[in-house]
Amino acid sequence: MESYECEICGKKTKFPTTAVKVEGAEFKACSECTKLGTVIEKRPPNQIGKAYGTPAPSRYAPQSGYGNAPKAKPKNYFAGLENELVEDYDAVIKKAREAKGLSQEDLALKIKEKASLIKKIERKEIHPEESVMKKLEKELNIKLTESLETGETFQKGSSNGATLGDIAFVKRK
Structure with missing residues (x-):
C-alpha cells in the first residue's frame, strides 16, 4: 500500500495529498492541512496543453523531450539552513578590523563595499x-557562522527530509 506524507505537518496518510497554496508557496497537504490554504485546482490529464492547442503528452513518450534524459533532482529548500550567523558578529568584526589596524573606510575599500x-x-x-x-571572513580571517545542531532541528524518521511542520509552528484556526 502506498503511503503519502503531508509537506506541512509531516503526517503520513494512506490517502493522496492535495496541492495547496499557503502564503504564496505550494505544498502537498493532508485533508486537515488543506484548510490552512487554498486548494490548487489541477486540470484533468486529458486537458493538459489544450489552452494553447498543443497536444497532451503521450504516456508512452519521454516527458523531458530529450529521449531518456535523467529527471531533475528536487530542489532542497533547507540547504542553506546548516549555518547561522554568530550572535556577537558585530564585536567579532570590529575586533578583527582593529587588530589589523584598519579603519571602517579602509575595510570597506578592501572588500569593495560602502563604509x-x-x-x-x-x-x-x-x-x-x-x-x-x-568577504569579511576572507579579509579579516574570521568565522561569522556557526553550525546548527541538525538532530534537534528536524524530526528523525521522516522519509522525505524536513517538512514545514518540522520547522514552523502551525497556528490552527
Whole structure:
C-alpha cells in the first residue's frame, strides 16, 4: 500500500495529498492541512496543453523531450539552513578590523563595499548578506557562522527530509 506524507505537518496518510497554496508557496497537504490554504485546482490529464492547442503528452513518450534524459533532482529548500550567523558578529568584526589596524573606510575599500555598510554592521543595525559575510571572513580571517545542531532541528524518521511542520509552528484556526 502506498503511503503519502503531508509537506506541512509531516503526517503520513494512506490517502493522496492535495496541492495547496499557503502564503504564496505550494505544498502537498493532508485533508486537515488543506484548510490552512487554498486548494490548487489541477486540470484533468486529458486537458493538459489544450489552452494553447498543443497536444497532451503521450504516456508512452519521454516527458523531458530529450529521449531518456535523467529527471531533475528536487530542489532542497533547507540547504542553506546548516549555518547561522554568530550572535556577537558585530564585536567579532570590529575586533578583527582593529587588530589589523584598519579603519571602517579602509575595510570597506578592501572588500569593495560602502563604509556606511560596515558602520551599520558593526552597530548591529543590519545583518550582513551572505556575500558580504564571505568577504569579511576572507579579509579579516574570521568565522561569522556557526553550525546548527541538525538532530534537534528536524524530526528523525521522516522519509522525505524536513517538512514545514518540522520547522514552523502551525497556528490552527
